[in-house]
Amino acid sequence: MTELSDSNIFLTYKVNKFFDPEFFDLHPYPPTFIWLDKNGKKMKEHVIRMDRKHDIYISEIEAGKGDYFFVYGQVSSRVDQANNLYGFITKYANNGDTIWTHTYRHPSYNQEDYFHYINDLIEEDNGDLTVLGSIAPIGGKNEVWVFRVNSEGCFGTDSCYQFTLGDHDVILPEPSVIKCFPNPTTGKVSLSGIPLNETYNIRIYSIDGRLIVSNKERNPSEIDLSHMNAGIYLIQITGEKANTTLKLIKI
Known part of the structure; x- marks a missing residue:
């Protein structure tokens, strides 16, 4: 949940549509966006429709420095028997219109059995995003993943609909009691x-x-x-x- 620049409140959760006939061929537990006014009254609700081969795991939602907000985490897609797991960031206008959305994978860890996840981000004063993510083989140890993109979610290129990252630093941590x-x-x-x-x-x-x-x-x-x-x-x-x-x- 986050407060937007217009004082409205935005929150998200997963809704159970398993027995809904409209979702027979769609994912039965889709993410749902809700907007509340400053008094807590629901203004509108949006259910994200996606087929059963895709799923979205939202790590966090965060208000931006202008009339927009960010949603980020992981998106998965199943092709044949393989799962492709990407980190993602989507930038929305306060009214829910998509400004841009991108998926991210580190090129040194681009195998299908590695998951990529966006854990946190900071919007800099110039609009750039400093992003903290994690990478790991499925069932394996996490590695910290840090990168920076511009206000369009890109590395300064004219077009970056979907892309994997260039060679950026990966820090190798190991969870412990420290x-x-x-x-x-x-x-x-x-x-x-x-x-x-x-x-x-x-x-x-x-x-x-x-x-x-x-x-x-x-x-x-x-x-x-x-x-x-x-x-x-x-x-x-x-x-x-x-x-x-x-x-x-x-x-």
């Missing part, structure tokens, strides 16, 4: 859950994939971001005993 706190932070954060008696590589990336800091430290207990600008950072901690990537917000 945590950082406080998060958000104004400066220093403490680390917990790191196995002791080991030297770790610590790398700090900006949300657009730029390496900001890289150093080695034995038994690290805190990270200092006080000299960095406010924003979202990815903290990659790697060693023989633990590998993880943490998302940290500096305020």
Whole structure:
């Protein structure tokens, strides 16, 4: 759910159309969009109709800096016996008209057994989108995927109806019990859950994939971001005993 620039509220959920005869040849659990006015009264509803070979998994909806909003997550399509899983972003006008929609896959992980998912995005002041996603083989380990596109969802090209990404950085994390706190932070954060008696590589990336800091430290207990600008950072901690990537917000 998100509040739009016109003060209306937009939300989405999946509706059960399994016994609806109109959806006999369509996906029985389609995403549904609902608009409410500022008092919570329903203004309109839109059910996305798609055939049974397709599905949409919405990660998040987010208001833009103008009279529009973004919906993003994963879209799947089944061809023969293979499932193709793409990350997607769609930009809608506040009234629900589609401004653009694109699917994304990393070229180094373009096999059909890899899923691609858009987890989060930030709209920059110039309209560019910094996007945080994930890639993994089905049933395998996630990898962090960071890229940036322009206000049309493209890499500066005249046309990008559907495309796979160029060669962009992929950060290789491994989920673990390592945590950082406080998060958000104004400066220093403490680390917990790191196995002791080991030297770790610590790398700090900006949300657009730029390496900001890289150093080695034995038994690290805190990270200092006080000299960095406010924003979202990815903290990659790697060693023989633990590998993880943490998302940290500096305020």
